[in-house]
Amino acid sequence: MSALLSLRGVERTFGGLRAVDGASFEVAAGTVHGLIGPNGAGKTTLINLVSGLLAPTAGAIELGGRAIAGLPSHRIAGLGVARTFQSIRLFPELTARDNVLVGQHLRRHPSLLARLLLLRSAGEEARAAGERAGALLALVGLPDRANEQARHLSYGEQRRVEIARALASEPSLLLLDEPTAGMNPVEVQGVAQLIRRVAADGHSVLLVEHNVRLVMNVCDRITVLNFGKVIAEGTPPEVAAHPAVITAYLGSER
Numbered sequence: 001m002s003a004l005l006s007l008r009g010v011e012r013t014f015g016g017l018r019a020v021d022g023a024s025f026e027v028a029a030g031t032v033h034g035l036i037g038p039n040g041a042g043k044t045t046l047i048n049l050v051s052g053l054l055a056p057t058a059g060a061i062e063l064g065g066r067a068i069a070g071l072p073s074h075r076i077a078g079l080g081v082a083r084t085f086q087s088i089r090l091f092p093e094l095t096a097r098d099n100v101l102v103g104q105h106l107r108r109h110p111s112l113l114a115r116l117l118l119l120r121s122a123g124e125e126a127r128a129a130g131e132r133a134g135a136l137l138a139l140v141g142l143p144d145r146a147n148e149q150a151r152h153l154s155y156g157e158q159r160r161v162e163i164a165r166a167l168a169s170e171p172s173l174l175l176l177d178e179p180t181a182g183m184n185p186v187e188v189q190g191v192a193q194l195i196r197r198v199a200a201d202g203h204s205v206l207l208v209e210h211n212v213r214l215v216m217n218v219c220d221r222i223t224v225l226n227f228g229k230v231i232a233e234g235t236p237p238e239v240a241a242h243p244a245v246i247t248a249y250l251g252s253e254r
């Protein structure tokens with residue numbers, strides 16, 4: 001099992017607070033890896049460190065064996081990491097399709113020389129990109145919503161547009177921060193199937209999620225954070241039976 005993403009002793013402090021405190025774990029290629037833990041455990045901070053929104057204060061992060069800790073987010077995106085946000089970040093006035101095109105833009109940058117040689121019309125290129133964005137919206141279950149402004153979509157639909165936008169850059173690693181927040185059970189089931197499908201297509205997924213049932217159903221392995229530290233790691237049944245996890249979630253002293 002080769003690691004696509006590897007974290008060793010990753011730390012991020014905010015003033016005196018250790019939001020991520022020496023976290024080490026690996027995400028294997030082509031797997032869905034869950035990252036769970038109570039509110040404030042450091043899950044979003046960790047996603048921010050991997051995606052380059054924040055730099056770690058210590059530790060190593062490697063993507064496919066390449067050190068990425070502290071690189072700017074656009075460089076990390078260019079290396080194949082895409083993400084969604086816990087709080088939705090779509091352009092509300094743009095259509096669903098145009099929001100997805102924003103993500104696709106990253107991978108559609110034919111060199112100037114190629115443009116001059118091929119003299120491809122911008123119209124043709126734009127049409128192909130639009131078709132691909134439409135296909136991604138169909139993949140996330142929104143085949144009829146491409147022309148709708150994002151602000152007119154339901155919360156669950158907006159989250160799915162975010163996933164389509166992240167997939168548009170053809171990432172090797174997809175980071176999802178609470179993708180089912182605010183969704184109804186039917187939508188949650190759709191996202192579960194989508195995540196499995198994304199992994200089956202060869203992408204790796206790091207999934208932050210409070211819906212424990214979803215995590216147990218779709219993840220190959222799970223890492224549990226509490227107060228910034230990894231307190232457990234394993235398969236879903238292993239993690240569910242782990243005493244430290246039960247204590248962290250129930251807040252008891254056993």
Ligand SMILES: Nc1ncnc2c1ncn2[C@@H]1O[C@H](COP(=O)(O)OP(=O)(O)OP(=O)(O)O)[C@@H](O)[C@H]1O
Nearest residue numbers: 014017019037038039040041042043044045046086
């Ligand atoms: N930019 C920041 N400045 C200061 N403190 C921060 C910052 N970002 C996060 N924190 C703190 O770091 C800790 C971890 O926050 P984080 O958002 O990573 O937790 P989380 O596991 O994602 O929680 P939730 O499940 O509520 O989303 C919290 O105590 C939070 O207040």
Ligand SMILES: [Mg+2]
Nearest residue numbers: 043044045086
């Ligand atoms: Mg969070």
